Amino acid sequence: MAEQAAKSLSAEAGGRGAENRERIVAAADRLFYEKGFQATSFSDIAEAAGVPKGNFYYYFKTKDALLEGVIDWRRQCLKKLLETLNQSHDDPRARLMALLQGLCAGEDDIVRYGCPMGTLSAELCKSGHEMKERAQSLLEVIREWIAAQLQAIGRDDAPELAREILTRSQGVTLLAHAYGDHALLVEEMARVRHWVDAVLDGRPH
Amino acid sequence: MAEQAAKSLSAEAGGRGAENRERIVAAADRLFYEKGFQATSFSDIAEAAGVPKGNFYYYFKTKDALLEGVIDWRRQCLKKLLETLNQSHDDPRARLMALLQGLCAGEDDIVRYGCPMGTLSAELCKSGHEMKERAQSLLEVIREWIAAQLQAIGRDDAPELAREILTRSQGVTLLAHAYGDHALLVEEMARVRHWVDAVLDGRPH
DNA sequence: GTCTATAGCCGGATAGAC
DNA sequence: GTCTATCCGGCTATAGAC
Numbered sequence: 187m188a189e190q191a192a193k194s195l196s197a198e199a200g201g202r203g204a205e206n207r208e209r210i211v212a213a214a215d216r217l218f219y220e221k222g223f224q225a226t227s228f229s230d231i232a233e234a235a236g237v238p239k240g241n242f243y244y245y246f247k248t249k250d251a252l253l254e255g256v257i258d259w260r261r262q263c264l265k266k267l268l269e270t271l272n273q274s275h276d277d278p279r280a281r282l283m284a285l286l287q288g289l290c291a292g293e294d295d296i297v298r299y300g301c302p303m304g305t306l307s308a309e310l311c312k313s314g315h316e317m318k319e320r321a322q323s324l325l326e327v328i329r330e331w332i333a334a335q336l337q338a339i340g341r342d343d344a345p346e347l348a349r350e351i352l353t354r355s356q357g358v359t360l361l362a363h364a365y366g367d368h369a370l371l372v373e374e375m376a377r378v379r380h381w382v383d384a385v386l387d388g389r390p391h
Numbered sequence: 392m393a394e395q396a397a398k399s400l401s402a403e404a405g406g407r408g409a410e411n412r413e414r415i416v417a418a419a420d421r422l423f424y425e426k427g428f429q430a431t432s433f434s435d436i437a438e439a440a441g442v443p444k445g446n447f448y449y450y451f452k453t454k455d456a457l458l459e460g461v462i463d464w465r466r467q468c469l470k471k472l473l474e475t476l477n478q479s480h481d482d483p484r485a486r487l488m489a490l491l492q493g494l495c496a497g498e499d500d501i502v503r504y505g506c507p508m509g510t511l512s513a514e515l516c517k518s519g520h521e522m523k524e525r526a527q528s529l530l531e532v533i534r535e536w537i538a539a540q541l542q543a544i545g546r547d548d549a550p551e552l553a554r555e556i557l558t559r560s561q562g563v564t565l566l567a568h569a570y571g572d573h574a575l576l577v578e579e580m581a582r583v584r585h586w587v588d589a590v591l592d593g594r595p596h
Numbered sequence: 597g598t599c600t601a602t603a604g605c606c607g608g609a610t611a612g613a614c
Numbered sequence: 615g616t617c618t619a620t621c622c623g624g625c626t627a628t629a630g631a632c
Contacts, residue, residue: 221517222518225518227624227625227626229625237598237599239599240599240601240627241597300513309427313430325569352566356561356565357559357560357561360558360565361530364526374554391596408615432608442617445609445610445618453608454607
């Protein structure tokens with residue numbers, strides 16, 4: 187009976203463990219996004235996730251390990267998003283435009299906290315954090331996806347064009363964030379979309 | 392004689408004081424740029440400036456006050472730079488292109504630490520720092536200068552175009568920083584310049 | 597697996613001698 | 615004005631009971 191109780195407790199704890207782990211990552215993900223990595227403490231995360239501080243170290247040895255988990259989580263989310271776009275649009279061009287449109291979906295978040303990939307990369311690069319390459323890989327995932335769509339369209343300048351699209355998008359999100367300007371985000375993203383449209387049509391722009 | 396000594400000491404101290412103050416600001420400016428504001432401690436600055444920690448509080452009551460001094464210092468440097476451009480080129484278009492060319496001047500710094508205005512704004516916005524508007528004003532200074540050049544050329548879309556130029560430049564510096572990619576900076580900045588050239592010529596681009 | 601208590605460190609900031 | 619010594623608080627991380 188003692189074993190039974192222990193077992194069911196353990197099983198439940200195992201389930202809870204995975205659940206807890208995910209809760210921690212999700213809470214950290216959000217807080218790292220909102221406040222930045224350095225500015226977020228374990229106390230902040232503990233409070234947000236409803237998990238006691240000391241319990242973190244069962245799941246993550248260090249704060250860096252937690253960051254690693256968060257970045258991988260973001261990559262999964264990103265890939266899921268791109269996969270959704272792949273499935274909901276057959277036309278690569280429609281996919282691309284849907285992505286650019288979608289970047290304005292989380293409008294308020296972007297204005298308040300910037301781009302989840304760009305701001306994280308910037309912070310980690312500046313502080314010389316070992317995880318900066320991993321954050322960079324988030325940008326790389328999206329750049330490669332854009333390039334893939336462009337190549338499917340038949341552009342032989344797909345890599346360069348993808349880089350420019352990413353560059354311009356990042357510029358827009360950075361300035362919208364810096365100025366806290368909602369209209370800037372919407373208007374400049376529209377400009378980017380029109381520019382992409384014109385390029386793909388072979389029109390002057 | 393005691394008064395005299397005190398006076399000369401005071402005068403010398405005043406001179407030293409101003410010198411020390413400037414040394415502190417210059418050192419902080421550099422470190423805030425290289426490591427970021429939050430990641431830079433007084434100890435770091437003290438070491439770099441050759442001034443004992445405790446002495447800081449004679450010049451700056453808080454770290455925020457020091458940040459304020461650094462931002463104002465950056466604005467002064469920026470205005471000096473723009474004034475130099477004004478004087479070395481009569482043609483507003485030449486001024487503008489000189490600025491865009493000059494952004495690549497500190498190539499290595501930009502690749503390693505990003506744009507001094509953009510990265511600071513991003514960090515302060517994200518952490519919700521009270522000084523974020525002051526950092527934003529740095530971007531505003533440069534945006535207004537660009538708009539002034541465009542207006543002098545006779546563009547009636549000067550404000551919008553200035554914003555777009557700034558947006559694209561920030562995108563380039565962000566990505567070059569995130570990727571640590573020197574070539575990206577040079578190539579994409581060249582693209583921006585060609586685009587500006589084409590727009591000002593009224594050519595398709 | 598869970599959680600409490602706390603160690604150990606380093607940050608910004610202060611007091612006060614000189 | 616200059617500098618030393620130190621406080622206090624929050625941080626990451628650990629030890630160990632349950």
